[in-house]
Amino acid sequence: MNDKSITQVLVSIDSNTVLSGARQIKTKLITELSRQGISEEVRVIETGSIGPTNQGVVLGVFPGGELYANLTEEEIAEFVQERFVKGRTYQKRLLAEKLPEEMMLQEYDSRKTQYYGRIVLDNCGRINPEDIEEYIGVGGYEALGSALQEKTPEEIINIIQASGLRGRGGAGFPTGLKWSFTFKEKKYPKYVVCNADEGEPGTFKDRLIMEGDPHKIIEAMVIAGYAVEAEQGFIYIRGEYKLSIERLQKAIQQAREMNLLGENIFGTDFNFDIQIKIGAGSYVCGEETALLNSIEGYRGEPRLKPPYPAQYGLLQQPTLINNVETLANIPAIILNGPDWFRNFGTENMPGTKVYTVLGHVNRPGLIEVPIGITLREVIYDYAGGISSGEFKMAQIGGTAGDILSAEQLDVPLDIQSLQALGHNLGSGALLIMNDSISVAELLTSCMKFFAHESCGKCSVCRIGTEYLYTACNRLRKGEGYADELENMRDIATTMKLTAFCPLGQSVAQPVFSALKYFKNELSKSIKQNKKSFSPTREKNSKVIYYS
Amino acid sequence: MGCLCNQQEISEEEKYKQLKEFIAENREKKGYLIPVLHMAQVIFGYLPDEVQAFVARGMNISTSQVKGVVTFYSYFKTSPAGRHHITVCLGTACYVRGSKKILDALEDKLGIKVGETTPDRRFSMGVQRCLGACGLAPVIMIDEDVHGRMTAKKLDKILDQYK
Ligand SMILES: Cc1cc2nc3c(=O)[nH]c(=O)nc-3n(C[C@H](O)[C@H](O)[C@H](O)COP(=O)(O)O)c2cc1C
Ligand code: FES
Numbered sequence: 225m226n227d228k229s230i231t232q233v234l235v236s237i238d239s240n241t242v243l244s245g246a247r248q249i250k251t252k253l254i255t256e257l258s259r260q261g262i263s264e265e266v267r268v269i270e271t272g273s274i275g276p277t278n279q280g281v282v283l284g285v286f287p288g289g290e291l292y293a294n295l296t297e298e299e300i301a302e303f304v305q306e307r308f309v310k311g312r313t314y315q316k317r318l319l320a321e322k323l324p325e326e327m328m329l330q331e332y333d334s335r336k337t338q339y340y341g342r343i344v345l346d347n348c349g350r351i352n353p354e355d356i357e358e359y360i361g362v363g364g365y366e367a368l369g370s371a372l373q374e375k376t377p378e379e380i381i382n383i384i385q386a387s388g389l390r391g392r393g394g395a396g397f398p399t400g401l402k403w404s405f406t407f408k409e410k411k412y413p414k415y416v417v418c419n420a421d422e423g424e425p426g427t428f429k430d431r432l433i434m435e436g437d438p439h440k441i442i443e444a445m446v447i448a449g450y451a452v453e454a455e456q457g458f459i460y461i462r463g464e465y466k467l468s469i470e471r472l473q474k475a476i477q478q479a480r481e482m483n484l485l486g487e488n489i490f491g492t493d494f495n496f497d498i499q500i501k502i503g504a505g506s507y508v509c510g511e512e513t514a515l516l517n518s519i520e521g522y523r524g525e526p527r528l529k530p531p532y533p534a535q536y537g538l539l540q541q542p543t544l545i546n547n548v549e550t551l552a553n554i555p556a557i558i559l560n561g562p563d564w565f566r567n568f569g570t571e572n573m574p575g576t577k578v579y580t581v582l583g584h585v586n587r588p589g590l591i592e593v594p595i596g597i598t599l600r601e602v603i604y605d606y607a608g609g610i611s612s613g614e615f616k617m618a619q620i621g622g623t624a625g626d627i628l629s630a631e632q633l634d635v636p637l638d639i640q641s642l643q644a645l646g647h648n649l650g651s652g653a654l655l656i657m658n659d660s661i662s663v664a665e666l667l668t669s670c671m672k673f674f675a676h677e678s679c680g681k682c683s684v685c686r687i688g689t690e691y692l693y694t695a696c697n698r699l700r701k702g703e704g705y706a707d708e709l710e711n712m713r714d715i716a717t718t719m720k721l722t723a724f725c726p727l728g729q730s731v732a733q734p735v736f737s738a739l740k741y742f743k744n745e746l747s748k749s750i751k752q753n754k755k756s757f758s759p760t761r762e763k764n765s766k767v768i769y770y771s
Numbered sequence: 772m773g774c775l776c777n778q779q780e781i782s783e784e785e786k787y788k789q790l791k792e793f794i795a796e797n798r799e800k801k802g803y804l805i806p807v808l809h810m811a812q813v814i815f816g817y818l819p820d821e822v823q824a825f826v827a828r829g830m831n832i833s834t835s836q837v838k839g840v841v842t843f844y845s846y847f848k849t850s851p852a853g854r855h856h857i858t859v860c861l862g863t864a865c866y867v868r869g870s871k872k873i874l875d876a877l878e879d880k881l882g883i884k885v886g887e888t889t890p891d892r893r894f895s896m897g898v899q900r901c902l903g904a905c906g907l908a909p910v911i912m913i914d915e916d917v918h919g920r921m922t923a924k925k926l927d928k929i930l931d932q933y934k
Contacts, residue, residue: 240906243917278906278920355789425862425901463809463846464903466915504805504844507900521804522836539801582864582905589906623863623900653864653905661867669866673900679843 231266231308234284234323236349236681238273238435239467244280245297252297252331256304266308272436274323274349278588284349289323343568343576344593345553348436353471356478359439367555371447375558380451381407384554386562388574393419393510393547394621394651395726396573396639400739402544405534406452409542414454416445417519417538417545420461421470421503421510424622425673426653429578430548432590432596434461434468437552438475442498444551446489447558457498460515463505472500507677508727512545514679525681526725549578549585569595572640577649581607583618583656596641600633603656613658617742621650623670624730626737627663650731662741664749666701666733671696674731685728688719692735704750713739786814787825794829804830804840808847808851817848845899853888855933858912862901865902870909874898876923877911894933 235250257263274282279293285307295303295317308315330709350473351358359365371380385400418441422430434441445457461469476498479485487495501519503509509518513527531747538542553575559564566574578592579602586608593606599618603609618628620637626647628635635641639649671693678689694714695712698704705711712735720732738746781789793810797803806817807826809846815822818841827834841847859874874885877896883887904910907919918929 239917240919243904243907243919292841422903423901426864426905427901428903428905431903462903473802499804502806502809504809505844505846505899518805519802520860521802521840525843558888580905582908583867588908619863627822655863655867657867666863666867669863671863 232286233266233268234271234274234286234349235268236274236282236284237270238432239465240278241281242315242467243374246281248297249281249283249295249300252300253304256301257308260304260309262308268469270352270354271350272348272353273432273590279319281476284323286323291319291321291323292317293319327521342592343556343565344433344549344744345359345436345590346556347440348432353436354439354474356439356475356482359437363559364439364555365443367558368443368446368484369490371558372450372492372494373387377407377451377453380447380558383562384451384557387557387654388562388564388572389550389553389557390573390575390639391547392425392549392577392652394648396649399546399550402534402546403448403451405532406454406542406544411542413456414452414459414542415538415544416449416452416454417512417515417533418445418457418459418551419510419512419515419545419547420459420464420465421515422462422548423474423507423510423623423677424651424653426582426619426655427580427622427651428589429580429652431465431468433548433552433578434465434549435471438471439479440552440555441472441548442475442479442485444554445498446485446496446545447554448544448551450494452542454544455495455497457496457500458501458519458538460501460503460509463502464549468531469500474634477498486625494715506679507673508679511725511727514725515545516543523679525679526727528724555764570636570638570640575639577637578650579652579654581654581656583609584658584660585609585611585656586611596636596638598634598636599628599654602637603633607656610656610658613660615656616659616661617657617663617666619655619657619666619670620653621648622653623673624727624733625650625653625655626733627666627741628737629741631741647737652754662700663738664696667738668693668696668700670734671731674727678727679725681725682728684719685723685725685731688715688723688728689731691715692731699746699749702749702751704746705751706748706750708737709743709746787896789814790822790825791829794826804837804886805844808837808841812847817851819849851888851892855894855914857894857896858899858902859885859896859906860900860902860908860910860912861898862905863909864901864905865909868908870911870921872905872923873909873911873921873926876926880926894930 235246237246253268256561259267274284281295283292290313291324291432303314306312351362381403384403389399390396420430449457485497506524508514509524511526512533513526518524533543533545547574569575573595575595576592577595580590581602582588593604619625638742642649675689675693680686692715695708716732716735721726723729790811794807811822811826812818823834823837824834828836834861861870878884881894883889883896885896900912902912904917909921910917910919911921913933
């Protein structure tokens with residue numbers, strides 16, 4: 225497998241490419257290669273996502289790192305003939321960009337595995353996710369071995385704290401601190417939960433991580449279990465993520481067979497096992513306490529915090545909940561140390577972030593970049609620029625994310641810089657839009673989502689989302705009341721201050737930022753003469769205004 | 772899950788028996804209501820009141836708790852679906868790429884609205900907020916198949932595949 229002299233073809237098999245027939249293409253490739261008698265020289269490797277996600281079947285060829293997209297089954301014979309028999313590039317489907325040479329499978333060197341700044345996705349697109357041996361071949365489970373055999377739980381927690389890793393699920397809470405809270409509780413059993421619900425529209429990073437590198441999540445969960453003294457882990461995953469579920473199940477099975485899960489892992493007296501829990505379709509279940517209720521078999525309504533899951537979590541026992549991407553950072557940090565991790569990203573938020581870049585860009589897809597690069601860099605350096613028209617706005621972090629205008633293109637994407645403007649980084653979705661979409665239209669779509677997903681537990685959120693939806697819809701149609709924008713701000717403010725859970729509180733984000741940056745455009749949708757009843761605003765009311 | 776095509780021959784009685792067995796295996800475990808309901812929906816295709824009551828009795832919990840859970844999660848259906856279920860994604864990524872137009876075209880073609888079933892029970896239709904395939908936006912899902920980069924033009928050809 226590590227022979228550099230042979231040619232490698234990486235076939236990206238993930239949920240996007242499978243739909244375009246990647247599996248058939250792979251089979252066809254193999255038959256064609258053997259028909260030409262060169263299957264010894266050219267190795268076909270099945271991998272997770274390589275990068276571009278809207279370009280049909282994607283192939284990478286090494287050495288050289290050529291990237292081919294949109295290949296059809298009929299073309300494979302010609303492709304093999306041209307590329308491997310004659311040794312010329314197959315111009316018709318060649319993309320301009322190249323895969324970095326380091327992606328080629330080669331002798332494993334633990335210090336070098338994290339190439340070109342990829343930490344989370346380093347193996348995605350490089351190894352076969354359904355084969356534990358390949359994961360081990362690139363240094364997998366080494367971090368677990370070193371954790372269990374050489375380090376105490378306290379030492380591990382200290383490493384994670386020193387690395388400065390923050391949660392990637394949306395809130396950005398320091399991960400080491402969270403682990404230490406769970407560790408301090410001396411009430412057993414404890415649990416580790418991996419949040420793979422990923423319901424935020426426009427976000428599918430966790431899916432591609434799980435599809436491309438499921439063992440990394442398992443390894444990280446075992447390390448987490450050891451560090452907080454838990455013996456049972458759960459992965460709560462969306463029912464729609466069929467391929468992820470399948471691969472995780474397979475990975476868990478393989479790990480059990482090699483005693484990387486189960487009893488006396490690595491010959492120590494530590495036991496840990498993982499169970500998959502499948503969600504049933506509800507956005508709010510991604511919120512950690514709602515998720516716990518859902519695992520317990522109840523309606524996925526959030527619980528009051530505090531107490532936090534670290535004290536009273538699953539079945540009222542201490543529980544650690546982390547997002548998939550957060551966990552995917554753990555093995556590399558344990559292996560390479562906190563200082564290495566701090567080489568990436570910013571002082572306040574070290575590391576990389578996986579973004580899903582979507583909307584009106586030339587190359588929508590998944591990227592992993594150091595934290596702190598700007599929106600402009602994402603759009604023009606990574607996503608190939610705006611596909612048609614001019615850049616108008618971007619919504620960052622999913623439906624509950626802020627709507628930014630062209631003026632914010634140069635703001636670094638890290639928690640500190642964004643919070644200075646009153647914004648959040650959120651889940652990693654970057655929805656880029658040109659001027660074919662009006663702000664009111666975007667807001668309507670977001671509010672409709674919230675009105676649908678509000679769990680109904682508290683009235684501010686239940687009624688507020690519905691009100692905001694109808695208000696935005698009026699604006700969309702150009703029929704807004706004279707005091708519409710003030711009312712929207714009031715309602716959003718009330719929700720931010722009084723909603724029971726973060727879902728209701730987060731609804732305010734897109735509303736505030738749209739009012740801040742696109743007030744002019746929104747005002748144009750107002751029919752001046754009509755005034756609505758004013759639910760919260762009185763002459764001398766003490767409503768606090770957020771901006 | 773959710774498709775009954777190959778189970779048509781099974782009698783009601785047999786279905787209840789299957790469900791009963793599954794409940795018996797799992798009732799002692801904590802938090803098994805949702806997996807049981809998943810299974811019930813696989814067996815029956817949807818979750819009518821009788822099935823919900825059956826689950827409640829079998830698991831020794833109140834019917835209201837079962838109903839509360841069933842109505843909370845969008846995955847559970849309480850009315851029979853068509854042979855093929857179409858889900859149109861109206862998530863933001865799909866929306867800005869024109870999924871509303873796809874929905875309108877579908878409503879037009881099939882003569883049904885969201886949440887309804889065609890008279891011949893061939894198609895039923897629902898919407899979702901993000902199917903997690905935004906890279907292919909706009910996306911629709913028919914049964915278990917995801918169709919990406921949809922256009923209204925492509926619809927006929929795709930619908931034809933589902934009889
Ligand atoms: C409405 C709502 C939805 C959420 N959805 C998700 C989700 O889909 N995935 C996720 O990892 N975190 C989600 N979160 C954040 C979690 O509550 C929690 O902060 C996170 O799982 C903690 O993990 P981290 O510290 O590793 O980020 C959501 C929060 C809210 C309020
Ligand atoms: S928004 Fe449609 S699949 Fe994500």
